[in-house]
Amino acid sequence: MSATSSTTPSTAPVIERRSIDYVPRSERHGKVWHQGPFWFTGNFVILTMLVGFTGPSMGLSVGWAVLAVALGAGFGTFFMAFHANQGPRMGLPQMIQSRAQFGSRGVIVPFAATVFVYIGFIVFDTIIATEGLQLVLPASKWFWYPALVAISIVIAVVGHDLLHFVQRWLTYILIAVFGIVTVLAIFVLPVEAGAPATSAGWDLTAFFVQFSLAAGYNISYAVYVSDYSRYLPEDAPAGKLIGWTYLGAAGSAIWLMSLGAVLGSKIAGADGIPALLTTGNLLFPGFGTVVVVVGSIALVTIMGVNAYGAMLTGISTVDGFKSVRPSIRIRVIGLTVVGLITIAIAVAIPTDYLDSFNSFVIMMLYFLVPWTAVNLVDFYFIRHGRYAITEIFSIDGLYGRWAWRGVVAYLVGFVAMGPFFSTSFFTGPVAAALGGADIAFAVGLVVSGGLYYLLARNLDVEAEERKRRESQLALEGTAD
Numbered sequence: 001m002s003a004t005s006s007t008t009p010s011t012a013p014v015i016e017r018r019s020i021d022y023v024p025r026s027e028r029h030g031k032v033w034h035q036g037p038f039w040f041t042g043n044f045v046i047l048t049m050l051v052g053f054t055g056p057s058m059g060l061s062v063g064w065a066v067l068a069v070a071l072g073a074g075f076g077t078f079f080m081a082f083h084a085n086q087g088p089r090m091g092l093p094q095m096i097q098s099r100a101q102f103g104s105r106g107v108i109v110p111f112a113a114t115v116f117v118y119i120g121f122i123v124f125d126t127i128i129a130t131e132g133l134q135l136v137l138p139a140s141k142w143f144w145y146p147a148l149v150a151i152s153i154v155i156a157v158v159g160h161d162l163l164h165f166v167q168r169w170l171t172y173i174l175i176a177v178f179g180i181v182t183v184l185a186i187f188v189l190p191v192e193a194g195a196p197a198t199s200a201g202w203d204l205t206a207f208f209v210q211f212s213l214a215a216g217y218n219i220s221y222a223v224y225v226s227d228y229s230r231y232l233p234e235d236a237p238a239g240k241l242i243g244w245t246y247l248g249a250a251g252s253a254i255w256l257m258s259l260g261a262v263l264g265s266k267i268a269g270a271d272g273i274p275a276l277l278t279t280g281n282l283l284f285p286g287f288g289t290v291v292v293v294v295g296s297i298a299l300v301t302i303m304g305v306n307a308y309g310a311m312l313t314g315i316s317t318v319d320g321f322k323s324v325r326p327s328i329r330i331r332v333i334g335l336t337v338v339g340l341i342t343i344a345i346a347v348a349i350p351t352d353y354l355d356s357f358n359s360f361v362i363m364m365l366y367f368l369v370p371w372t373a374v375n376l377v378d379f380y381f382i383r384h385g386r387y388a389i390t391e392i393f394s395i396d397g398l399y400g401r402w403a404w405r406g407v408v409a410y411l412v413g414f415v416a417m418g419p420f421f422s423t424s425f426f427t428g429p430v431a432a433a434l435g436g437a438d439i440a441f442a443v444g445l446v447v448s449g450g451l452y453y454l455l456a457r458n459l460d461v462e463a464e465e466r467k468r469r470e471s472q473l474a475l476e477g478t479a480d
Contacts, residue, residue, distance in 0.1 A: 016159025018160075018326060019093075019312060020096045020315050020319065020324075020326065021393075022091045022092060022389050023230050023231055024091070025091075025233070027231065028231055028232060028234065029233075030164070030231050030232050032236050032237065032240045032241050032244055033244050034164055034244075035084060035248060037168045037248060038168060039245055039252070040171050040174075040248035040249070040252045041167040041168070041170045041171045041248075041302075042221070042302055042305055043218070043221070043248070044171075044255070045125065045299050046272050046273070046276070046292075046296070046298075046299060047128060047299065049257065049259055049260040049263075049272060050260060050272050051069070051210075051214055051253075052065065052069055052210075052257035052259065052260025052261040052262075052263075052264060053260050053261070053263070053264035054213055055069070055207070055209070055261055055264070056197070056200055056270075057196065058203060058209060058210075059199070059200050059201065059203045059206055060196075060201075060202070060203050060206040060207060061200040062261050064201075064202055064206075065206075065210055065261035066261050068208075068211040068214065069211075069254060069258050070254050071214075072211035072212065072214025072218075073214040073215065073217070073250055073254050075211075075215045077253065079222055079372050079376065080221045080372075081225075081242045081243075081250075083226055083372070083375070083376070084225045084241050085238045085385075086225070086226045086229075086379055086385070087228070087229030087231075087232060088229055090226070090230070090389065091230055091389065092389065093227045093309075094223055094224060094225055095110070095312065095313045095316050096319075096392065097226065097379075098111075098406075099320070099399050100383070100392060101374050101406035102374075102402075102406040102407055103401050103402045104319075104401050105402055106403050106404075107316075109407070109410065109411075110367075110410065111316060111317045113364075113368060113371070114223045114368075115310055115317070116363075117367075117368065118306045118309050118338070119306075119345065121306045122149070122307060122338070123342055123346045123349060125299045125302060125303045126144075126149060126342060126343075126346045127346055128272060128299060129144075129148055129296040129299040129303070130144040130148065132292040132293060132296030132299070133296050135277075135293065136293060141346075145347065148300055151300055151303075151304075152300060152303035152304040153335045153336065153338075154304075155300075155308075156331075156335050157328070157331060157332055159308065160308075163228070163304060163308065164228065166304075170298055170301060174295075174298060177294045178255075178256070178291070178295075180280075181259070181279055181291055184279050184280070184282045184283060185263055185266070185279050189266050189279050189282060191266045192267055195266050196265045196268075197265040197266050200265060204435060205434075207437075208439065209422070212422075212438040213362065214253065216361050216364055216441065217253065217361050218249060218250070218253050219369065220365070223309065223368065223371075224309050227312060229241065229245075263275040263276075276291050277292060307335055307338050311331055314338065315330065315331075315334055320401075362422075363423070365441050369413070369445055369448070370409070370410040370417075371448075373413065373445045373446075373452070374410055376449070378452065382452075382453070382457075383459075383461060386461075386465065386468055387464075388464060388471040390471040390474055390475065391471060398467050405452060405459075406452060408455065409448045409449075409451040410448055412448070412451055413447040414444065414448075417444045417447075420438065420439055420443050422436050
């Protein structure tokens, strides 16, 4: 496929034309601080709150649960935020960059895991948003599922700038509405008989499970990040860009997961929508419905973000085997396929989805940790952000079809995590010895990242620098 197209800022259409292709400097726009509200709203959804229910449900007191959430989300966001710097430096969506570490076809494993993440999030978002909107329009899921997926596809078709605009302005509404709910939950909501708060305390396994879920949830956003920073100017300050991304994503995650921990500790058998209804109605009857509807609208917008990312990753996968020409048509086709798969899975998910969701988050952590370790080590410590962009789009180019270093580091890291896995369907021997505590993410980060660094030390970066200059000359008319 071509790495560039002829769009310019003065002629740029309302509907975004680009997909996985390079964004020229002449089309760069936006402000670094916009990454803050974008990722704040992107993470500020009811689904995020559900993560905080886990600690109290396993016997962890609200204080320990909040600490686990803060440490986990803070840890996971650290890796996610550093991907933001890749967007303006390379002008590419997040996952297409992985060809430099894995090859045009070797990247199929992390690509498959990424599509799984995107579609999984859309499925759970669809289910929860439907539950919320049925409070005001009680149509069946056969109406709401296709309708919500269709709306998310329209948002994703319009593309990058609309997604940024909607996420930015929703931030103010969400802060106001959920700020009230948080005050009510902490100071007004009574503790129900039999609620976890009546008997909760310290539990090492529960603490590690809550930590891992919070970390895995935010690490999963690593696959999105450059999609929404790639239009920024190439000289966007790295520190500010990473900082705003971290502040937005970690801030909303810690807030909502902690709110979930409070609600989960005070309400017996807490569930997302009923818990918000009960708490919101403490202000006045009907306010709980307002809270849920606002939260459901935010879910629909993040469905658009997920659909957009799934489309980009899907096109990247196909392009590794057969060159794809960027167009609005191919984007619509990709988004339609994503939507149909989403509806089919959503219909099949059981009504009691919390266990399914927790297992999904843990699996995301397992598959994405080795990828993020390899990708970040390559960008910051091996190639120092200098890539031959046109070669990334060449199936048999500089980076090859199967880049063995990245593939080996990923697979070895994933296998090394196995004994530390702790899920509802499999517990590794080390995790079992630790009472079910899950520290697989730490093993994956160290093994995959460290091994890739060792294997990549002999890369011929001087030859790659020559290709990079040729690439920049072809893309921008200058070698710098």
